[in-house]
Amino acid sequence: MKSSLVINRLAKYLVILILIASFLLVLFWLWQRQPKITKENSQNLTTPQTNQEEKAQEFIKNPKDNSILASNKVNIEGQADPDGYVAILASTDQAVVITTSDGQFSKEIELGQGLNLVEVISILPDFKQDKKQTLTLLVSGDKSQGAVFAGTVKSIFDTYLTITTPTGQKNLRSQKSTNIILPPAPKDQEEATSPSGIKAIRVGDYLIAEGEISSPDEMTTTKIEVLREDKPQNNKKLMVGRILVSPRQNLFSVKDITNSEITEFALFKNTQITKVDKEAKPQDLTKDANAIIIYHQDGDKNLVDLIYLLP
Incomplete structure (x- = not known):
């Protein structure tokens, strides 16, 4: 009788062990099927970005x-x-x-x-x-602040902010001594209830930060200006193309050399026209002439800031 009980217990234990082993084998099989990034692939992914950054660094020497x-x-x-x-x-x-x-x-x-x-x-x-x-x-008249980072706030963690800039993400470290300049509070919001300092900064705010760069992507700040309206931007655009029609009533068309798209441009009182570094006139914008055009959009018009006629 006792021997049969022992055998039954051993059988139960054996079944449990088999089930556990089977479960572990299934987990190991699933883990093996997960995609892996090899060291070689990782290097291939990062190398192009590094090369592009090095190429950009060699492009502009000053400032x-x-x-x-x-x-x-x-x-x-x-x-x-x-x-x-x-x-x-x-x-x-x-x-x-x-x-x-x-x-x-x-x-x-x-x-x-x-x-x-x-x-x-x-x-x-x-x-x-x-x-x-x-x-x-x-x-700025004061160069003592070292350097500037500017961009939109992506995340905030305590006194640590991450912003998106034209050259990628940058990290800002705020100090107790950091001078934080906030935009005026809305008229319907009492100043006493408005948060102050870094607590008043929100995701989506545009920051102009001055301070010392401790690494290429990190700054210890001495001053942060917060903007919510009239954020800085560069709305100028560039086209290199062939003039299809000479200006008539200050309007003319250009065919983009890169993608063959045709765009209509408008001359206005501030338009500059140059030819081999010499001032030119609208009459020099002849059909089939190649030109570098810098312009900006004003409503539905493409207003030309500069036309550089190519030889």
């Missing part, structure tokens, strides 16, 4: 991205493709410059007071657009 400048006038210097062109687009100014036989270029532009987003685009000798880099520059 450095995220610089604080004392003067509105600044020389944009760098190295692009030999015997090509470089277009410079800022909200307050624009220019096109020819590169030298070794690709060097330098052009002075005038920036506005405060934050400036400057886009620099290189153009190959065959008129195709090549490299592109955006500079975040702050014009």
Whole structure:
């Protein structure tokens, strides 16, 4: 009798062990079927981004991205493709410059007071657009703050903020001594009930942060300005194309060299027209002439800021 009880217990234990082993085998089989990223694939994924960043760093030599400048006038210097062109687009100014036989270029532009987003685009000798880099520059009489980061708040964790900038995500560390400048509180909200300091910053706010860069993507801040309206932007656009119709009543059409799209442009009182660095006139905008066009949109019109006629 006792022996039969022992056998029954052993049988139960054996069944339980078999079930546990089967369950573990199933888990191991499922784990084996999960996709894996090999070291080689991981390297292949990260290498192109690294190469692009290195290429961009070699493009613009001066001023450095995220610089604080004392003067509105600044020389944009760098190295692009030999015997090509470089277009410079800022909200307050624009220019096109020819590169030298070794690709060097330098052009002075005038920036506005405060934050400036400057886009620099290189153009190959065959008129195709090549490299592109955006500079975040702050014009201020005080250069003691070190550097500037600017962008939209993506996340907030305690005193640590992540913002999205033209060159990727940047991290901001706020200190007790950080001067945080907030926009005026709404009229229907009492100041006494409004949060202050970093607690008042929201996801989606636009921040202009000054401080010391501790790593390429991180800053210890001394000053943060919060914007919710009239956020800084650069609305200038670039096209390289062939003029299809000479201006009539200040309107003309251009066919994009890159994608063959046809766009109608309008000249206005501030339009600049140049030909090989010399001032030109609307009469020089002849049919089939190639041109670099910097423009902005105003309603349904594409207003031309600069036309650079190509040889």
